[in-house]
Amino acid sequence: MTGFVKENWSNLLLLAFFVLLATQPVTRWAGLYLGACVCLGFLLYRKQDPARGPRRWRAGGRLLQVVGPALGLLVIAQVLWDAPFNVGLAISVFVGLGALGLHHWGGLLSLPDAHEVMKRDPRPPVVFLRSFKEEERQVHSTPVGERDGGEAVTDHSFPASREQEMAQALDRIGPFVAIGRPGEPLATLGAARVYLGDGDWKAFVEAMVPCSAAIVLQPEFTPGTLWEVGLVVKAVDLRRLLLVVPDPAVRPFRYARVRGLVSETFGVSLPEADACGSCEAFYFDRGRRPVALRLSPPSALDPFVAHVNGLGPPRGVS
Amino acid sequence: MSEAKPFSAQLRRRALLADIKGNIVMALISLGLVPWGLYFLLGKCEDCTGWNVGGVIIGLGMEAGSAALAWYMVRGIRERAAPGGDALSEQLRPYGDPRALAGELDADFVGQRLRPKRLFLGKRWLVYCSGEPVVRRVDDLVWAYVEAIKVRLNGVIPLGTNYQLAVWERSGRGAAMGLKKEEAEGALAALGEAAPWMLSGFTEAVKESWNSDREDLLAFVEGRRKKG
Numbered sequence: 001m002t003g004f005v006k007e008n009w010s011n012l013l014l015l016a017f018f019v020l021l022a023t024q025p026v027t028r029w030a031g032l033y034l035g036a037c038v039c040l041g042f043l044l045y046r047k048q049d050p051a052r053g054p055r056r057w058r059a060g061g062r063l064l065q066v067v068g069p070a071l072g073l074l075v076i077a078q079v080l081w082d083a084p085f086n087v088g089l090a091i092s093v094f095v096g097l098g099a100l101g102l103h104h105w106g107g108l109l110s111l112p113d114a115h116e117v118m119k120r121d122p123r124p125p126v127v128f129l130r131s132f133k134e135e136e137r138q139v140h141s142t143p144v145g146e147r148d149g150g151e152a153v154t155d156h157s158f159p160a161s162r163e164q165e166m167a168q169a170l171d172r173i174g175p176f177v178a179i180g181r182p183g184e185p186l187a188t189l190g191a192a193r194v195y196l197g198d199g200d201w202k203a204f205v206e207a208m209v210p211c212s213a214a215i216v217l218q219p220e221f222t223p224g225t226l227w228e229v230g231l232v233v234k235a236v237d238l239r240r241l242l243l244v245v246p247d248p249a250v251r252p253f254r255y256a257r258v259r260g261l262v263s264e265t266f267g268v269s270l271p272e273a274d275a276c277g278s279c280e281a282f283y284f285d286r287g288r289r290p291v292a293l294r295l296s297p298p299s300a301l302d303p304f305v306a307h308v309n310g311l312g313p314p315r316g317v318s
Numbered sequence: 319m320s321e322a323k324p325f326s327a328q329l330r331r332r333a334l335l336a337d338i339k340g341n342i343v344m345a346l347i348s349l350g351l352v353p354w355g356l357y358f359l360l361g362k363c364e365d366c367t368g369w370n371v372g373g374v375i376i377g378l379g380m381e382a383g384s385a386a387l388a389w390y391m392v393r394g395i396r397e398r399a400a401p402g403g404d405a406l407s408e409q410l411r412p413y414g415d416p417r418a419l420a421g422e423l424d425a426d427f428v429g430q431r432l433r434p435k436r437l438f439l440g441k442r443w444l445v446y447c448s449g450e451p452v453v454r455r456v457d458d459l460v461w462a463y464v465e466a467i468k469v470r471l472n473g474v475i476p477l478g479t480n481y482q483l484a485v486w487e488r489s490g491r492g493a494a495m496g497l498k499k500e501e502a503e504g505a506l507a508a509l510g511e512a513a514p515w516m517l518s519g520f521t522e523a524v525k526e527s528w529n530s531d532r533e534d535l536l537a538f539v540e541g542r543r544k545k546g
Contacts, residue, residue, distance in 0.1 A: 150494020253534030
């Protein structure tokens, strides 16, 4: 219990504030709506048993996506009508954020499982192999770390992953699938996830890789990703590979390490960091020559999509 | 003119004065919040009668803020009063025994008078004091750059630009020192000479490598140091 309070003290404080709002006649509905949003957040993001995969409820999610924002609009109308204008406006902002949150959670709840996606779409899949650490990485506008003295500098951050853009583009080749991180409370946007235990994921990847239309590999130096690199070297036609690399213009040191790994394992030479400019991925043409790409906007991947679609079905598919 | 006290003693004295000043301000704010909070809580606010929950929230917030400030202040005083809890020892502790290192500091700046908002660069140490002291070992520095911070009134009206020298060391700890633009640029050049292995200047590549690939960046800097 104390652990829960420690982890969620800010949300509990927010909940107390919303309960206080609910005690007042003019802000009753706003308080109830916002309180319900916080409680739903607690329910959805509570720890999930890794063996069970994330929470999914397709019908419920769709309903939440529609009913949540609709109720939010009604509450905003009521509070703007009944409360003093400045109070109503401030509370409407909260309610609007709550409505957006409900819509987002509804979307995550209704995301289909990778098996379901592949059942619906019979084309050979595009498998995304990456380390979970890289999936979590954030890009910060300022150097990260504790510092003494001086004026504080405002930091902005956003997720480094380009998975959602890739999902949009690669959908034109086949269903985009990936292994999900065990214990995730809700599924993630981007590739459709399959959730497997520690012992099962290698068997799944081994079965999927040879019959995939394309492989998106983000090489890292974790044991799991190195195993995946080894498998891709053995089982995949290099022309079907999209190699996601650290952008040499902003991560030259990591790019150099990945370049070394690729040269050692695949026997192909990526351009030097200085020669390549800004790029985020490579695919390999018929002569095994690397072609640099960016991953955003999704149309930047058009050359790779056209290249793979021109190759015909993969070796493992009759 | 009297002889300057040991540099570490000057630093300790200035940090203590800054601490006292800070605590007086905090105590005044904390005490001031109590009657204001009661004023709102007891419903004396004429503007709040139409929406009385506002008064309760504001009053409770003020009382809670006052209590939090008082708690923070008492905790700070107790920490500082503990043996080795002074601001200089805290700065030196990551490098080893603060007492021994204070001797090194005195040797580096023998006979010098500490002046606020000035950067002192010795053979082994970098010192800056504007209230709380900032002490960094030159040998540990990996990256330094001049930071320009735009100052705006209420986040809108531009008032000018402040400059500070930011330094980061291999342990991941950073420090920022407010200086004039020319002073900051001069200090960066001087640091570059004192620690030629150090990366000088801000680029997106160094920032992102620091944030995401720190081990690789540190290895690169270490390589530069070994090459001399």
